[in-house]
Amino acid sequence: xxxxxxxxxxxxxxxxxxxxxxxxxxxxxxxxxxxxxxxxxxxxxxxxxxxxxxxxxxxxxxxxxxxxxxxxxxxxxxxxxxxxxxxxxxxxxxxxxxxxxxxxxxxxxxxxxxxxxxxxxxxxxxxxxxxxxxxxxxxxxxxxxxxxxxxxxxxxxxxxxxxxxxxxxxxxxxxxxxxxxxxxxxxxxxxxxxxxxxxxxxxxxxxxxxxxxxxxxxxxxxxxxxxxxxxxxxxxxxxxxxxxxxxxxxxxxxxxxxxxxxxxxx
Amino acid sequence: xxxxxxxxxxxxxxxxxxxxxxxxxxxxxxxxxxxxxxxxxxxxxxxxxxxxxxxxxxxxxxxxxxxxxxxxxxxxxxxxxxxxxxxxxxxxxxxxxxxxxxxxxxxxxxxxxxxxxxxxxxxxxxxxxxxxxxxxxxxxxxxxxxxxxxxxxxxxxxxxxxxxxxxxxxxxxxxxxxxxxxxxxxxxxxxxxxxxxxxxxxxxxxxxxxxxxxxxxxxxxxxxxxxxxxxxxxxxxxxxxxxxxxxxxxxxxxxxxxxxxxxxxxxxxxxxxxxxxxxxxxxxxxxxxxxxxxxxxxxxxxxxxxxxxxxxxxxxxxxxxxxxxxx
Numbered sequence: 014x015x016x017x018x019x020x021x022x023x024x025x026x027x028x029x030x031x032x033x034x035x036x037x038x039x040x041x042x043x044x045x046x047x048x049x050x051x052x053x054x055x056x057x058x059x060x061x062x063x064x065x066x067x068x069x070x071x072x073x074x075x076x077x078x079x080x081x082x083x084x085x086x087x088x089x090x091x092x093x094x095x096x097x098x099x100x101x102x103x104x105x106x107x108x109x110x111x112x113x114x115x116x117x118x119x120x121x122x123x124x125x126x127x128x129x130x131x132x133x134x135x136x137x138x139x140x141x142x143x144x145x146x147x148x149x150x151x152x153x154x155x156x157x158x159x160x161x162x163x164x165x166x167x168x169x170x171x172x173x174x175x176x177x178x179x180x181x182x183x184x185x186x187x188x189x190x191x192x193x194x195x196x197x198x199x200x201x202x203x204x205x206x207x208x209x210x211x212x213x214x215x216x217x218x219x220x221x222x223x224x225x226x227x228x229x230x231x232x233x234x235x236x237x238x239x240x241x242x243x244x245x246x247x248x249x250x251x252x253x254x255x256x257x258x259x260x261x262x263x264x265x266x267x268x269x270x271x272x273x274x275x276x277x278x279x
Numbered sequence: 280x281x282x283x284x285x286x287x288x289x290x291x292x293x294x295x296x297x298x299x300x301x302x303x304x305x306x307x308x309x310x311x312x313x314x315x316x317x318x319x320x321x322x323x324x325x326x327x328x329x330x331x332x333x334x335x336x337x338x339x340x341x342x343x344x345x346x347x348x349x350x351x352x353x354x355x356x357x358x359x360x361x362x363x364x365x366x367x368x369x370x371x372x373x374x375x376x377x378x379x380x381x382x383x384x385x386x387x388x389x390x391x392x393x394x395x396x397x398x399x400x401x402x403x404x405x406x407x408x409x410x411x412x413x414x415x416x417x418x419x420x421x422x423x424x425x426x427x428x429x430x431x432x433x434x435x436x437x438x439x440x441x442x443x444x445x446x447x448x449x450x451x452x453x454x455x456x457x458x459x460x461x462x463x464x465x466x467x468x469x470x471x472x473x474x475x476x477x478x479x480x481x482x483x484x485x486x487x488x489x490x491x492x493x494x495x496x497x498x499x500x501x502x503x504x505x506x507x508x509x510x511x512x513x514x515x516x517x518x519x520x521x522x523x524x525x526x527x528x529x530x531x532x533x534x535x536x537x538x539x540x541x542x543x544x545x546x547x548x549x550x551x552x553x554x555x556x557x558x559x560x561x562x563x564x565x566x567x568x569x570x571x572x573x574x575x576x577x578x579x580x581x582x583x584x585x586x587x588x589x590x591x592x593x594x595x596x597x598x599x600x601x602x603x604x605x606x
Contacts, residue, residue, distance in 0.1 A: 023404075118381055120376040274353075
């Protein structure tokens with residue numbers, strides 16, 4: 014097991030070099046990507062500021078707390094997509110056009126090999142700096158303690174795992190449905206609404222929907238909550254539960270789909 | 280000799296949605312769908328020995344690629360048995376995948392924006408190939424395929440032929456025991472086709488790799504395969520040597536005459552079946568037993584400038600087999 018882990022980690026380090034080298038061939042893309050993502054985040058931030066200033070606060074969340082929520086959400090979204098860009102961008106097309114053939118014929122886990130095919134974290138570093146800068150500006154709302162900081166990072170990691178699992182599940186639908194791209198559009202739409210606001214805005218009956226069933230509301234909320242209000246074991250338990258369920262669910266659905274994969278005619 | 284591929288009553292069926300053309304039919308099909316069962320591969324059986332080079336021939340949609348995909352583990356068979364190197368391919372056991380390779384003329388596994396040698400290095404990592412062995416194999420393949428300067432070029436800047444050569448290197452770095460080639464020479468010019476054929480032949484001779492080839496180019500099959508499997512509509516019609524196939528089906532020869540003076544077609548018709556006619560040139564198809572009699576008669580009756588007697592081409596034999604549904 015340890016040997017296998019070492020093998021996969023060493024392969025991963027080698028693997029991510031290639032998409033990075035590929036992406037670095039196009040310098041203009043990095044500049045335009047940074048510019049557009051900064052513009053997009055700024056517009057969102059202005060919108061949030063206007064809303065919070067209008068109402069004073071949203072639930073118990075003041076403007077700085079809302080900025081932390083927004084910054085954490087943007088970090089999760091950007092980092093996950095940058096690390097798993099292939100899953101985000103290409104799964105549907107690759108399944109439809111039969112491009113998984115070479116992944117299936119390599120003696121390495123197919124989902125692992127496919128997920129690591131793209132890696133644009135390096136190009137997105139300037140964009141990822143923006144949420145970090147926002148956290149600095151909202152520092153008055155942050156509980157400064159090493160334990161909370163570690164908890165925040167663990168929670169961010171779990172949220173990224175959940176988000177990755179969701180995009181794997183949505184991409185895998187293409188094994189059954191010819192074009193499942195619109196599911197990702199819905200996900201993105203949901204992100205812009207559910208992930209940018211704290212769970213406090215939902216009535217009790219809606220909480221399981223946005224925190225567990227479609228856990229978009231949990232992704233930015235959980236880490237931000239820990240950072241602003243401290244540890245909450247119920248919220249932590251929900252996040253651990255959702256991470257486990259969605260991770261296993263993604264692997265299960267992907268493997269089911271692979272059995273259904275019919276490649277494409279030559 | 281060890282049998283590395285054993286296939287028994289193998290079938291793969293697809294359920295295909297069928298409808299007539301037009302918007303009205305499209306709307307109707309939303310509420311009521313008719314499906315058709317397409318038997319892409321239907322109850323085929325064959326065995327292949329270690330080191331054998333087998334050609335799969337058939338028209339488009341015959342079931343060649345589907346068979347290849349079941350043998351490599353990409354597709355799950357609807358029914359039947361398939362055993363490659365002692366494994367059920369679809370299980371995709373890593374030990375099995377380490378011993379097979381698939382080259383597809385119409386698909387690309389190389390990193391598009393990077394030099395080909397970067398893909399080779401990644402494959403080295405996947406297959407845990409020691410440095411020494413990797414360098415030796417890659418250098419040997421580079422030399423055999425004559426791509427020393429090309430492997431450092433970005434894949435997207437390569438010609439199709441150069442890219443295919445690099446695809447071959449990527450597929451052979453780990454020395455697979457079984458190699459599946461799906462239209463590897465498609466789209467290449469004749470010079471490049473010939474070079475690749477020579478390489479494949481040499482590789483098979485040197486490493487005793489079992490190779491299954493599908494190709495539309497009969498030259499590939501003629502030059503490389505001792506054994507051919509002819510498949511049409513999912514069924515095997517012939518499995519044996521090319522030589523026997525030619526003997527069995529090529530029961531006539533072609534005689535082409537170039538005349539000194541123009542000759543009318545009606546004057547030539549009594550001598551045999553005319554395949555092609557021009558005023559100064561004619562081609563007949565004549566049964567092998569009559570060829571010398573007909574040839575001497577023609578030479579006696581007409582002023583002939585040139586004469587040529589040839590075998591019917593393998594392409595023509597296969598075309599006739601499919602057209603007449605002889606299989």
